[in-house]
Amino acid sequence: MxxxxxxxxxxxxxxxxxxTGNPGWWLKSNNEIKAKNKKALAILAYAPANGRDPDEKERKAWENELNADGVKNKDDIEKVKVKETRxxxxxxxxxxxxxxxxxxxxxxxxxxxxxxxxxxxxxxxxxxxxxxx
Ligand SMILES: [Zn+2]
CATH class of the missing domain: 2.20.28.90 (Rubrerythrin, domain 2)
Structure with a gap:
């Protein structure tokens, strides 16, 4: 075996x-920011632009905001793509x-x-x- x-x-x-395991989440438009779940990623993406962490309401609003590419932030979040080992x-x-x-x-x-x-x-x-x- x-x-x-x-x-x-x-x-x-x-x-x-x-x-193996959870590779985490990142933004399609910015692979530099990476977090262990979607919520943590939203907070990470919000904080630098606003100087502080969002509260629950602000985070939900952020998710529906459009990013620079005209895509809703929540649709910009995706699971980190792990390259197949070769x-x-x-x-x-x-x-x-x-x-x-x-x-x-x-x-x-x-x-x-x-x-x-x-x-x-x-x-x-x-x-x-x-x-x-
Ligand atoms: Zn070989």
Missing amino acids: AQKNTKACPECHQVFEIP CPNHPESQLSDDWQGFTILLNPKRSEVARSLKIDTPGSYALKVRHQQ
């Missing part, structure tokens, strides 16, 4: 951790969660395993990786 939330590259066998050496390959045999290779040049897998970069690797079905 593979470890949870990890995937391996079928080409080079490198193992990657896949981020192997930097094989971005065209889909990472597989069907892998076995976790091994950390610190010194690939001196490792039999690294030689047989043709690995020359230190890192975390899987001994066996099957292509994702």
